[in-house]
Amino acid sequence: MSERIIFWLWCVLLLCPLGANASLRIFACEPEWGALAQELSGEAAVVYTATTAHQDAHHIQARPSLIAQARRADLVVCTGAGLESGWLPLVLRRAGNSRIQVGTKGFLAATNFVPLLERPRRLDRADGDVHAAGNPHIQMDPRNILRVAEALGQRLAEIDPQHGAGYHQRLEAFSQRWQAAMQRWQQQAAPLRGMPIVVYHRGWTYMNHWLGLRQLAELEPLPGVLPTSSHLAAILEGLKSQPARVIIRAPYQDPRPVQWLHEHTGIPALELPFTVGGNEHATDLFGLFDNTLQLLLEIGP
């Protein structure tokens, strides 16, 4: 009997990756943080991104591949604020990796470095999938990207001091490029101020806040609850007296309710990338904002 146990132990040992790799391994929950980590670490790190722009980061399954990647990671960069609460706790627990647990230096939650909007006054399931800490979809305001970049750059230097100077340099260079880009975006987007919009999910709050867009309605009756026909009918009625310029959705959201509303109102339907990789132009963080503004400006205020 004991021989059998030893045999299985051997199997497990042989399948474990041996030793640590020379370069830092970063596990990013969402593509925007994967892209940011890549910008700030360059050659010094290998970045694995756990989700794609075509997936809903609320509803991911703790797949074996995610657990295997988390097991090897030196740093986990996620949104936090409950966005990943359906799967990340399990991935971290199953990974059996003490370096990346919540509360250690190896875990960075982006929302800890950003003032959150829409903090709910009460917590009740009757209000849908609300996040107690506030709205976690912070990535569509470039000022938030810069806040997270500063925190992430410092954290990289802290956990990998050998390349500390390099991380500081890259952060400095990125901040300069980003600030220049933000000035350009702000000028380009000036005409969009006050533009009335309808969105699928409450994922654009920070973009609205940044650009001064006016959100009239959400296709989801409650956050995280799929659109219903009665709710769409109510929106249709509301849009008659107060029309919107555009109906916005992210690539992972069902196009049919958006299409339905477009057919009944004539308001253009627009798929914005929402994160890096959301379309062919949003290949990095700069492309994400360039393309988002271009698409909004094509429709115009």
Next chain:
Amino acid sequence: MLKLGGDIGDSSAWQGGLSALSAEVHDRASATSPPDTVAAFSGDSDLYVADFVYKWAPAGNPDQRNLKLQTEFFYRREQGDVALREGGSAALLGYKGRQSGWYAQAVYQFVAHWRAGLRYDRLTADNRLQVLETSGFSSSADAIAKSGFADRGHDPQRWSFMLDWSPSEFSRIRAQYNRDESRANASDDQWTLQYIMTLGSHGAHLF
């Protein structure tokens, strides 16, 4: 125990597992011997389990459509002696048993909130008994029958089909039909309607 898994592109993921359990058994009573009879097994018991799960969702986004295939296989091998007592009668039987059980199921969410599933279950047993010593039983066959360790020459099986609707993550209504052939000479048609609900917070899901 060994678990392996991975992704196949963006849309599919799989996990397979193997486990083995070995035990030395002392005087495990049979649950199916007649009430006034005591039959106790002593010997070696080995259990082997294999499981496999495959999940598919277009672009890894299961909100609208997704598929889950799942199967588990159990195999048990036992070898040893069965000590049998009934009033003043006693017997010692040599026992060699092989039992297996498995199921395979597929659950497909064809549109948001709606899922359909099909499942097949089967059990098999091949138990060999041999009377080594006996005193008081009328025949070897009598002692073997009373031990409760003999298989019944029938492999139970069941087909199930279900359709369910989940208005939210917290409740589910399911209609299910089973064709249950557990009994040797009769089969059962079972219809069930279930309402399943979740109260309070619940943690992250296992794969």
